[in-house]
Amino acid sequence: MGLLYDLSTKYKTLSIVGMAKNAGKTTALNYLIEEADDEGITLGITSTGRDGETLDLVTGTDKPKVFLYEDTIVSIPSQLYDLAEAGLEIVEMTKFGTALGDVLLCRVCESGYVQIAGPVATAETKKMCGRMFDMGTELILIDGAIDRKSIASPDTSDAIILSTGAVLSRSIKKVVEETSHVVNLYNLPVLEEGKVRDEIAKHSHENRVMLVDDKGKINKLNLTTGLGASRFIDDAINENTRYVYIPGAFTNSVIADIERDKLKQVKFILKDPTRIFINVMDWRQLVKKGFIVSVLKNIEIAAVTVNPYAPSGYSFDHGTLRDTMQEALPDIPVLDVRM
The missing domain is CATH 3.40.50 (Rossmann fold)
Structure with missing residues (x-):
């Protein structure tokens, strides 16, 4: 066979x-x-x-x-x-x-x-x-x-x-x-079942960048893409933010201006891995900085x-x-x- x-x-x-x-x-x-x-x-x-x-x-x-x-x-x-x-x-x-x-x-x-x-x-x-x-x-x-x-x-x-x-x-x-x-x-690991996943899945059809805090509360940003928006995402992340959902393409420009401490603090969530457009060398550097990402489906x-x-x-x-x-x-x- x-x-x-x-x-x-x-x-x-x-x-x-x-x-x-x-x-x-x-x-x-x-x-x-x-x-x-x-x-x-x-x-x-x-x-x-x-x-x-x-x-x-x-x-x-x-x-x-x-x-x-x-x-x-x-x-x-x-x-x-x-x-x-x-x-x-x-x-x-x-x-x-x-x-x-x-x-x-x-x-x-x-x-x-x-x-x-x-x-x-x-x-x-x-x-x-x-x-x-x-x-x-x-x-x-x-x-x-x-x-x-x-x-x-x-x-x-x-x-x-x-x-x-x-x-x-x-x-x-x-x-x-x-x-x-x-x-x-x-x-890539799939986001675990629970309130955070349920809330992101519920609102994912709106195609907006979303932040989720430690209590599962969602903050929808007025952004339909993370491309070139890293400064705005950085401003929106506070000490209670735990997850950042990016609805579309994920490139270096999505996270370029996010402070390193904030980058380590949050987990980025994507619909699936086909959204990622980051080369192997840059990816390794991000992982070394404490960058973590999960997907709704791998x-x-x-x-x-x-x-x-x-x-x-x-x-x-x-x-x-x-x-x-x-x-x-x-x-x-x-x-x-x-x-």
Whole structure:
């Protein structure tokens, strides 16, 4: 039994997320699709953007095509339907709109190459996945073709497969370091159950920066984002403040002007780790200063795939990259899908 069989016993939906373009995400997708066919697992395939074209529409580099086997359920916008080399039976014409037309849910009746795309909105993706399960799908793979941050959201799938590789750096050490940083962020502690969590969750839809004191009382600031607002947040923190909820992106600018003693005094709360945009070196410095952050939901990483090749021409030894990554991430399966 292979990796996908093991994952299919734990999860119903998996997102494939790339650390960067050319990290091997589509190669990983094709590997999993082939393994599903070997294991007799009926797949549903969708994407938050467009995948399966032979040329990357942004970078102009060659891309692997997506090959689907019979009985796979796939989402295809109406304008891409005629481009499919596979035989497709339209099962449902949905109202989920894309830039390439409304999404068609199709069953593959003759194996072949397909360009896939689906709705971008998380809510629509979840609804569409429900339709796919009704059609007999056992496991859904969601290709994160546009933005690794948004598709990694825990609202989208049960877990993610993270694709990384040589494209990040000419240094294996840096590739492993950056990948480990993302894995650590996605595994941030979840805010414990209780009054504070209940109050933050109750008001989180208002998308405002909120401070919570030691008695659980909330102070909503007139800020819809923490970006560039660290001076205002610093002024609002008093000796009784224990938590600061940031509704959107979390960058250095959110906390740059907060006094060090206040930074150690409070715990920052985020909706999920995809909101964090702080590099590994800055993150380490913040932790040394006593910075603490929790999330309402974290992200489970089911596996990591590595690609030893970079499109600019350099590469790593297959075994060295895989083994070094596995050593850094001992609790997560690491796979070189090009081997």
